[in-house]
Amino acid sequence: MSDEPTRDSDDPTPVAGEYVLGVLGAAERRAFEARMARDPQLRAEVEYWERRLGVLASEVKPIDPPPRVWANIEAAIAPGAGRGGLWQNLSFWRWATVGAAAVAAACLVALVYSARAPVPNLPLIAKLQASGGQASFVATVDRRGAGLTIVPAAAPAVSERALELWLIAPGEKPQSLGLIEAGRPVHITVPARLIQSIAPQATLAVSLEPPGGSPTGQPTGPVIASGKLTNL
């Protein structure tokens, strides 16, 4: 990248200042960071320029970021979602995956048996996943009975916050199906007015809400898992 390979080896100021200013290319930045990791003097030079040049940021007029940015941060640091908690514990994942598969299989068996009577519609299933792709909940719906069972697969532990389940029919606003739990399966009787919205392509989503659930009737906290209903 640079056409001047030898530079300023005696005086650390220019290259530390160049790094902080942001004029170095990607490869030069990595090379400089590697040097800095071994050289406390260089680190101090960088801190010097960060202090001195950083004050220029006071000239930039603040712009509020959209609220979803904080919601995503909050979800990422939720207990169990970071800092080596349960969320990052491998043996927990192995256990949870096996456990979830077993529970889901049991649900299916139960559903298939309960659906033996003449059923116009097949049961529905949804795997609710975090944006990272891991299944957090498995939901099964017996459409005839309008009963929904949601089983935590590897749901994050959330203290202080309630988990609320939402039904989102295509093009519609979310409708609350009530509160669920991260630690055990919950059976929900779907309100009559929502039964016809429970159909393939509708989405189920779980959001973090204040204790007692969303005060507004719409999700107010971050969505931690979601998935579409599909025919079994």
Added chain:
Amino acid sequence: MWAMNGPAGSTASIEQDAARKQLVAALARIAGGDKSALRLLYRDTSAKLFAVCLRILHDEGEVEDVLQDVYITVWRRAGTFDPTRASPITWLVAIARNRSIDRLRSGAAARSRSLDEAAEVSDDAPSALAQIESTDEHRRLVDCLNELEPRHAAAVRSAFFGGIAYEELARRMNMPLGTVKSWIRRSLLRLRECLER
């Protein structure tokens, strides 16, 4: 240390000092795992960081990603913040700028930028608003920038605000690469001299 050397007694410097102490306290609580402190820090600093990153990346979606990344990093690394070596806001600005610059260098954002930004380079003079909330440290730096040749000072400002690499900076200023490099390096040496006086 460096943040405390303003003229004692001026309202602005008392307020700035109080704001700084509040952020230092928030960072200490964040290091102890206090989420409400992160929320306070976010409330007080996110609009500034969002704007700083937007100047570099010019894409709100990218900046949202960077901002999330920055505060999650702060959540995990608040314990490494040393109030005797950095001020909270310049520490946060440094993290946010580094993330933005790396993202800009990684390609996608740089390639998608339109040509009309090529004329943007002289748009970095301090605004009247900036002067109002100017700190003693900021005034000091601006005084030193004003001692540079105007084109050199403009190159330093453009590099800082845009996170622009030498090659791009040279293209925008319509100057040879070597010339721009020597402007920046000489400017850094002279700034340091001036700041140490």
